């Protein structure tokens with residue numbers, strides 16, 4: 323009797339647990355886009371969703387993201403493993419520095435193995451968002467940018483290009499490979515290019531909020547008046563990624579065109595700062611770039627309230643930000659050269675380069 327009574331209670335309980343286990347198994351066995359991602363959220367409890375009211379956003383330092391780099395194809399027989407040349411810890415490039423004083427890699431040709439890196443990242447099914455601003459006459463650069471990106475930028479990976487423009491009808495048709503797509507986002511035209519440049523940060527912030535958290539792991543913000551000449555790929559991935567400006571990397575930092583007036587929120591004092599970084603290319607994981615964009619926007623608006631405009635607008639604010647918040651990966655000037663500059667011997671390849679242009683023809687004001 324007792325046993326029977328127990329059984330009649332136990333049966334639904336067992337069925338319920340079996341059902342729960344089935345549900346759990348179902349979810350675990352799904353090819354979930356979340357679990358295949360590289361990134362563990364940098365701020366699990368308190369991601370800033372809007373600018374903090376009581377402090378400068380740069381005070382919030384995101385920590386804790388994890389890059390788990392795993393040897394590909396371990397489950398296959400040893401003969402099927404990817405074979406690559408033995409890494410050395412005593413031989414390598416000697417003409418350039420490949421690490422910063424805070425131990426972030428500086429990416430130069432010859433410091434990484436592209437095949438190895440791609441096969442590490444490929445199974446993670448990462449998605450890379452790209453923003454590009456083609457406002458006013460800058461639309462003329464878009465075709466070349468998009469076509470060369472197809473040939474060199476994260477080839478074989480999921481790439482989603484977001485084109486911000488006031489001339490949507492002039493966005494060229496460019497054939498994109500599988501897994502790659504383009505979205506046009508409308509922006510109002512502007513009379514001053516400085517203003518266009520300032521609004522970029524706000525638009526990047528909005529894009530991350532409205533779109534990217536759903537579908538992207540990394541973001542790169544690139545200048546449209548440039549094109550790709552050689553590989554730009556997984557070697558560039560990192561938490562916060564900055565590119566060394568090609569115009570100043572041999573100079574003493576006293577010559578860097580940082581904002582030098584202490585009244586500006588972009589101020590960098592004499593004898594301070596690390597490198598001079600490009601405003602025309604930066605990136606990283608979403609939360610890092612979100613924080614960068616919201617901080618630069620906040621500081622830019624503070625400056626505007628005080629009637630001051632930093633020497634190189636957004637680029638000045640970015641340089642101040644990158645001095646305070648050290649990038650976790652630094653890309654050498656290979657990653658944003660300038661077409662009018664002769665190539666220096668340490669630059670073994672040019673991957674991305676600003677095209678020669680006449681500012682008077684394309685900017686609404688000079």
Ligand SMILES: *[C@@H]1O[C@H](CO)[C@@H](O)[C@H](O)[C@H]1NC(C)=O
Pocket residue numbers: 574575576
């Ligand atoms: C840069 O210039 C400053 C001031 O002229 C000088 O004191 C410093 O040693 C220079 N740094 C380098 C690395 O040459």
